Amino acid sequence: MIIYNSPALVPLLLLATAISIPVLAIKKTKLAYPLAVGASLFSVILSSYNIFRVWKSGPLTYHFGGWIPPIGIEYVLDPLSAFIALVINIVAFFVLWHASGVQEREIPGKSVPYYSLVLLFLCGANGIIMTGDLFNLYVFLEIFSLAGYGLIGIGEKQAPVAAFRYLIMGTVGASFYLLGLGFLYIVTGSLNMADIKNILPLIDSNPAVEAALSLMVIGIGIKMAIFPLHGWLPDAYTYAPSTTSSLIAPIGTKVAAYAIIRLLFFVFDVKFVSRTLPITDLIAWLAAIGILYGSVMAMAQKEMKRMLAYSSVAQIGYIGLGIGMANPLGFIGAVLHILNHAFMKGTLFLVAANLRKNSGHSDISRLDASYRKKLPWSMAAFTLAALSMIGLPPTAGFFSKWYLALGAIDRGNWVFLAVILVSSLLNAVYFFRILEKVYLVPPPAPKAGEDLSPKAKKRRGSLIGEEEYGLMIPCVILSFSLLLLGLGNANIVKGIIQRIIPLGM
Amino acid sequence: MLKYKFNPIILLVSRVVSPFIMIFALYVIFHGHYSPGGGFQGGTMFAAALLLIRLAAGFDIAQLQFKKILGTPLGSVGVLIYFGTGFLAMLSGGEFLNYHFLPFAGFKADELRSLGILMVEIGVGLAVLAILVAIYDDLLEGYPHD
Amino acid sequence: MTDFFLGHYAYFGIITLLIIGLYGMIFKKNLAKKLIGMTIFQVSIIMFYVASAVKWSGTVPVLDPLAGAADAAKYISPLQHCLMLTAIVVGVATSGVAFSLLIAIYRHYKTLDESVLMDRMKSS
Numbered sequence: 199m200i201i202y203n204s205p206a207l208v209p210l211l212l213l214a215t216a217i218s219i220p221v222l223a224i225k226k227t228k229l230a231y232p233l234a235v236g237a238s239l240f241s242v243i244l245s246s247y248n249i250f251r252v253w254k255s256g257p258l259t260y261h262f263g264g265w266i267p268p269i270g271i272e273y274v275l276d277p278l279s280a281f282i283a284l285v286i287n288i289v290a291f292f293v294l295w296h297a298s299g300v301q302e303r304e305i306p307g308k309s310v311p312y313y314s315l316v317l318l319f320l321c322g323a324n325g326i327i328m329t330g331d332l333f334n335l336y337v338f339l340e341i342f343s344l345a346g347y348g349l350i351g352i353g354e355k356q357a358p359v360a361a362f363r364y365l366i367m368g369t370v371g372a373s374f375y376l377l378g379l380g381f382l383y384i385v386t387g388s389l390n391m392a393d394i395k396n397i398l399p400l401i402d403s404n405p406a407v408e409a410a411l412s413l414m415v416i417g418i419g420i421k422m423a424i425f426p427l428h429g430w431l432p433d434a435y436t437y438a439p440s441t442t443s444s445l446i447a448p449i450g451t452k453v454a455a456y457a458i459i460r461l462l463f464f465v466f467d468v469k470f471v472s473r474t475l476p477i478t479d480l481i482a483w484l485a486a487i488g489i490l491y492g493s494v495m496a497m498a499q500k501e502m503k504r505m506l507a508y509s510s511v512a513q514i515g516y517i518g519l520g521i522g523m524a525n526p527l528g529f530i531g532a533v534l535h536i537l538n539h540a541f542m543k544g545t546l547f548l549v550a551a552n553l554r555k556n557s558g559h560s561d562i563s564r565l566d567a568s569y570r571k572k573l574p575w576s577m578a579a580f581t582l583a584a585l586s587m588i589g590l591p592p593t594a595g596f597f598s599k600w601y602l603a604l605g606a607i608d609r610g611n612w613v614f615l616a617v618i619l620v621s622s623l624l625n626a627v628y629f630f631r632i633l634e635k636v637y638l639v640p641p642p643a644p645k646a647g648e649d650l651s652p653k654a655k656k657r658r659g660s661l662i663g664e665e666e667y668g669l670m671i672p673c674v675i676l677s678f679s680l681l682l683l684g685l686g687n688a689n690i691v692k693g694i695i696q697r698i699i700p701l702g703m
Numbered sequence: 704m705l706k707y708k709f710n711p712i713i714l715l716v717s718r719v720v721s722p723f724i725m726i727f728a729l730y731v732i733f734h735g736h737y738s739p740g741g742g743f744q745g746g747t748m749f750a751a752a753l754l755l756i757r758l759a760a761g762f763d764i765a766q767l768q769f770k771k772i773l774g775t776p777l778g779s780v781g782v783l784i785y786f787g788t789g790f791l792a793m794l795s796g797g798e799f800l801n802y803h804f805l806p807f808a809g810f811k812a813d814e815l816r817s818l819g820i821l822m823v824e825i826g827v828g829l830a831v832l833a834i835l836v837a838i839y840d841d842l843l844e845g846y847p848h849d
Numbered sequence: 850m851t852d853f854f855l856g857h858y859a860y861f862g863i864i865t866l867l868i869i870g871l872y873g874m875i876f877k878k879n880l881a882k883k884l885i886g887m888t889i890f891q892v893s894i895i896m897f898y899v900a901s902a903v904k905w906s907g908t909v910p911v912l913d914p915l916a917g918a919a920d921a922a923k924y925i926s927p928l929q930h931c932l933m934l935t936a937i938v939v940g941v942a943t944s945g946v947a948f949s950l951l952i953a954i955y956r957h958y959k960t961l962d963e964s965v966l967m968d969r970m971k972s973s
Contacts, residue, residue, distance in 0.1 A: 206799055214790075217782045220775045264801035311775075333932055340939045344946055351950045356970055358953040365947055366874060369887055376936065377894050383929075384901050737911060743938055831938075838945045842952055 204248055205260040205275040208241045208283065209325040209338075216317035223310050231298055234313040238291045238320065245287045249280040253693070259330065267330070268390040274330035278533070278698040282456050283327045285537050289448045289544045290320050292672040296548050297441040299669040300555050304439040305352060312352060316445065319345035323453045332379055332465070333389050335457060336372065342453065343368045343421070346446055350438040360433035367430045371420030378413030381406045391465050398466065408475045414461055415477055422454035424481065424518050425488030428511050435507035440551035443503060447510055447547050448540040455517050455536060462521065463529075463700040472524040482522025486617045489515035493624035497631075502550045502560040505628060506543070509587070512621060513539045519614060520602050526699050528605030533695050535598035538586065538683065542595060545583040545676040552576045552669050562632060568641035575670045577636055579677035584629040586680045589622045594683040601691075707761045717759035724752035732828045736817065742824035746831025753836050762843065774837025781830025788822045859900040866893035880954070880961045884947050891940045895933045902929040 215237035223229040252258065257276035261267060294316065305312050322342025329335050347368070351361030383389060385406045386397045401407060420427045435443050462471045462478065472478045492512030499505040517539070520532025553560045556572055570577045586593035599618055606614035683690070728748035735741030757765040789800040797804030802819025803812065810818060854861065870893060873886020907925035955961055958969050 203793060203798065210786075210790075210799060214783075214786055217779045217786065220779045221783070224776055260798065262799055262801075264798050264803060333935075337935060337939070340943075344939075344942055347946050347950070351946075351953065355957065355973070358950045358957070359966065359970065362880065362947065362950045362954065365943070365950065366883060366887055369943055370874070370890065373891055373894050377897065380894070380898050380901065741934070743934060834945075838949075842948060845956065 203260065204244065204251065205258055205273040205328055206262070208244050208248075208287070209321050209328060211244070212237055212241060212317050212321035212324060216314050216321060219314045219317070220310060227310050230310045230313040231301070234317055235291075235294050235298075237317055238287065238294045241320070241324070242284075242287045242291050245280070245284040248275055249277075249284050249694075251275075252277055252280045268388045268393040271334050272330045272390065273328045274391070275328065276698065277694050278456075278459075279327050281533075281694050281698075282452070282536065283324055285540050286323055286327070286449050286452065287320070289540045289676075290445060292676050293441060293444045293448075293544060293548065296444070296551065296669055296672040299666055300440050300551055303555060304441065308352060312349070315345045315348045315352075316441075318342075319349060319445065319449075323449055326453050326457055330391050331389055332382070332391060332394070336376055336379065339375070339418075339421070339457070340372055342450075343372060346450060349442040349446065350434050353437055353439045353442070355437070356433070357437040357439075360430075360437045364430040364434045367420055367427075371417045371427075373417070374413045374420075375417030378410040378417060381410035381413070385410070391460070394465055395467075398470075403474070411466055411471065411475060411477060415458060415481070418454050418457050418461065419481075422451050422458060422518070423511060423514050425484045425491060425511070425515065428488070428492075428514075431511060432504055432507040435510065436501065436504045440547070440554055444544060444547040444551060447506070448544040451510065451514050452517075452536050452540055455514070455521070455532075459521060459529075459532070463524075463703075468524060468700055468702040478522045478524045480522075481518050482614065485515040485518030485522055486614055487515075488512065488518065489617055489621045490624075493621045493628075497624065497628045499628075500561060500563055502553065502562055502632070503547070505562065506546050506550065509546075509625070509628070510543060512625070513543070513587075515621075516598070516602060516618075519618075520605065523602075523605045523609055523611075523614070524703065525605055525608055526703050527601050527608050529699055529703065530691055530695050531598050531601030531605055533698070534601060534687065534691065537690070538594040538598050538680070541676055541680055541683065542583050542586050545579055545673055545680070546587075548669075548673045548676065549576045549580040549583075552666075552673065555666075555669060562635065565632065565635040566639045566641045567636065570636045573670075576673055579673040580636075581633060582677040582680060584633060586684070588626045588629060592681065592684045594680045594687065597684060597687040713759050717755050721752045721755050724755070725749055728752060728828075728832075732824055733821070735824055736820060742827030743831050745824075746828035747835065749828065749832040750835035753832070754839055757836075757839065769836060771840045774833050774840055777833035778830045778837060781826045781828070781833060784826030784829065785823050788819060788826065792819070860897070863893050863897045863900060866896070878963045880951055880963060880966075884944070884951070887947075888940065888944060891936070891943075895936055895940075898929040898933050898936075902926040 215233055219230050219233055222233065252275055257274065259267075259275070260273040262271045262273070264270070301309055301312075319342055322338045322340075322345060325338030326335055326342060329338060347361050347365045350364060351358045379389075382394065385401060385404055386394050388394055388397060398407065416427070423431045435447055438446070458481075462468075489512045492508050492510070492515060496505045496508035496512065499508060513535070516535050517532050520528045520530075520535060522528075550560050552573055553569065553576070557569070582593065586595035589596045589599045591597075599622065603615055603618050606612070606618065728745045728751075730745075731740035731748060732742060732745030735745070753765075753769050756768050788802075788805070791806065792801045792804045793799045795804040795806045800819075800823075802816040805815055805819055807815065807818065867890060870886045870888075870890030873889060874883050875886075877883055877886060902925050904922065904925050906923075908923060910924040910927040910930075951961065954966070958966055960966055960969065
């Protein structure tokens, strides 16, 4: 049964656990967290089995309810979807592992609805990745967005305002996508991705198809936070609870980027989106401006989470640049950067959560070398992730920028190459600012009567200098895997990504 | 928040009308395959019947009809009925939600599909009614009850 | 020109409704009015789909033995109606989440007006 049903099993399993948590944890609310972590671990195992199967025997489809597409809904497991599902499930598992340490401080007493929402968020993300039907993509996009609004709004003070702004913009985006889908359905008569791909070349240039493409790209672009549509992102990532930021930042925008890749290159034809209605050029230029804007704004921030949020805007710009270049090297760069950025941002937000747990704030101006003494391993993980964001070999970040640069040279577009190089320097500025404070600035002299001697000698964990294992280990594992991903990236590119380059590029 | 005032006309009419709304809601759920209706529509009407008593008689007396803590778990039970039907079909050899494979004996093929759809609609109706009442209760949380 | 307008008047009305919804979301200062604008926006898209399902002299899409066996031209298209059931439920859920967020904002800041809210957020 598992073998036959495997494309659909991950979203269904996450959904089943999400809806049984309120029933099972009525009396014992401590059950919610182990159920969530267990479901996430199981989904990692199933995703690895899926990608192994796709690698051995090629793409799989799964027809819900036994109805053959285009009448029924189908789920498609091809190398791209299996790969991105594996990345997202792995990052989600590490974030959920880390969550147990911060949950009493950030979301006291609300753990049952919080973990249900987390699992619904992951169910929606996996559903978007696996589906082969455009309306099913809208349904799972809304599940994933609504869970996101709830997860962000659960914090205090400014969090509901940020969540409300995200709600208004996100719903506008999803509604634009639905309107575009309506145009596409009226013209083609089908909702299935593979079916529309066969029907569209038979239709002569119809303004409805161009309107559909523009509306759908703008709609999903709001969820992806491409440059002018990113307004919800800084507030939403800053004021959300730590686990929410660590979960939404690596996963949320990447899933939307995957949806745009599917839409542009696998439903509409590559020539249509790059020559007839050159929307990929528009995406590439907006992404380039977004990279510079995000990097410059990140340099101006004083609080770490806000800086990481603007840095996310810049990194989404890299993925948008790769999509917009519409040639094989750019495509490889974009997909590789989806993988790298999920791991890098996951690490960075988890380290920010550790800082907040340890000292109650994550202000950059108050950092000094005492933080390194209190959290040596977290700061080491931060350093490795920062080097990867800047793009130093052999960490993973270098290779995705390398492919993007090669793609820009291939197109002969020197402005994009300059943007990639300059933004790497700008990334170095704002990350080295933190590293300098943490490694080189001595802590202020103790006031009279204040005792700064380390009390950690007698407590558990003092052997390696940092106190809490549960918070430190996910950060370290995620950042170490950046090294592994960097060294092994040739295998990833040859084995997986080169099989999914769309036809016609 | 306005204090609740006892009004005999509203209270009497709501008490008389509310059960009939519930019966009509059940009718809408069960006849969804033939006339406008179905799980979501019937569930909303049923929730309207419960909310009518909450508005007319005050929050505390309405707990006799539908307690507040029942809201979210009952909604989960409704979705679990939906999921259970699909999962039962999956366990019996077909795909998820393939009603042809439901393991109930004594039905013809098309009657079995109709039964599957009915089970799913009942699950959806239960979920919708519980969740709409739960939304109302949560919006009122923190305000002094009378 | 009048032919085009008379043939598509439903769609013109729907686009007008969409623009009214967008106007409400952008230009109104109260957060609850923004939410109402968003609801109008979603409803206009639902009506777009339903308007595209109509056929000349089509009847309710329930198979009627008297009206001829399953001639698709005699029944209006039911697929858009099914899709819009889902979209309506999504709209209800979004309104539920939005109202909960509005109550949380009001409980903390005691206002729902956007400019007053910005001042109180900056000063807190």
